[in-house]
Amino acid sequence: EAKRSGRGQMCAFRPEIGERDDESRALQADLMNAMNSEQLEIHYQPLIDVKTRATIGYEALLRWRRPDGRLIMPDDFIPLAERCGLIVPLGEWVIREAVRQLADFPDDVGVAVNVSPVQLRDGNLPATVMSALASCDQPGHRLELEITENVVLEDSSAVRASLETLQKMGVRLALDDFGTGYASLNYLRQFRFDKVKIDRSFISEFTSRKESLAVLRATIDLASNLGITTLAEGVESEEQMEQLAREGCRQAQGFLFSAAKPIGEFTGVPGQTGSGLAAAPHALAPEA
Ligand code: C2E
Ligand code: MG
Ligand code: MG
Ligand code: MG
DSSP, X not given: OGGGSGGGHHHHHOGGGSXXXXXXXXXXXXXXXXXXXXXXXXXXXXXXXXXXXXXXXXXXXXXXXXXXXXXXXXXXXXXXXXXXXXXXXXXXXXXXXXXXXXXXXXXXXXXXXXXXXXXHHSTTHHHHHHHHHHHHTOXXXXXXXXXXXXXTTSOOHHHHHHHHHHHHTTOEEEEEEETSSOOOHHHHHHTTOSEEEEOHHHHTTTTTOHHHHHHXXXXXXXXXXXXXXXXXXXXXXXXXXXXXXXXXXXXEOSTTTOOOBOGGGSTTSOSTTXXXXXXXXXXXXXXX
16 A cells, blocks of 8 residues: 555665554554545634634644544644654645635635645655646635644745745745744744734733733734734634724634534535525525
8 A cells, every 4th residue: 555655655765764563553553544545634723813703714634534523633643644754645635635625615715724744845845736736626725734833943945945836826825833932023024924823822812911912912913914824723712802803803714603623513604514505504605
């Protein structure tokens, strides 16, 4: 199976970067197999406009459904996939699948896909994205790529060139988990990110801790001066939401609205369930 999984071969044939302990090796073999046997699924979490509360997009979050029914979360297999190189074919699968599902979303709703630093270093990312968009006849602006903050610090010319190529295709770039890494505000400007996602750790505290509120305010202020959209991650309460509106944060995401789930479970998104948009209570048209 390893031989058929394209770049997944790296795992099998480069023992020097392979996993040492038996458990990791077994997991690695299982994961390689998972890609070929349809055990991967994408759950979607809505991205909400703070003012109108309309759904303006969905973040694609990867899940691994084991044959015994257990659902494995990304934090439990993405790091391994990054270490052994499997993240490249895995990430390619996520991009293709998410872009394919865009056809089921309303036209003005986009999809956000997380990309790993390893994918960015692999020079094929722009070509992968281009081919995914072309084969589904989708415009680049409906796709947003989320790049975690500490990645961009590897400021190589290859990474820079990839990001520029993607932006020329209209693809949007979001800086994920902002505030957790080596917060280089300079990158916001340098790489022309379209969006900053303020990490959940600040959102969970800013209504009670002055320091977190200060970070939130500074981020919103800086981003808006640079023309960059702000999104608050991990919004769980109405109180947070109301204060975010007062602070001028543009978008929000979190359990207050919905956890990530299969796209067919959202009302108003025509999926396998066949529910039509006419029945859409969370319709995307702004209320105001
Ligand atoms: P992330 O990109 O920062 O995604 C947000 C995470 O926060 C998700 O966890 C989501 O379920 C969770 N979350 C959302 N709202 C709330 C909330 O209100 N409260 C709390 N406590 N949590 C909330 P998840 O799905 O377990 O994903 C974890 C991380 O795994 C993601 O963090 C992302 O870095 C990574 N990941 C997920 N899918 C992919 C993928 O396809 N490729 C790559 N490279 N990484 C992925
Ligand atoms: Mg993300
Ligand atoms: Mg995040
Ligand atoms: Mg995160």
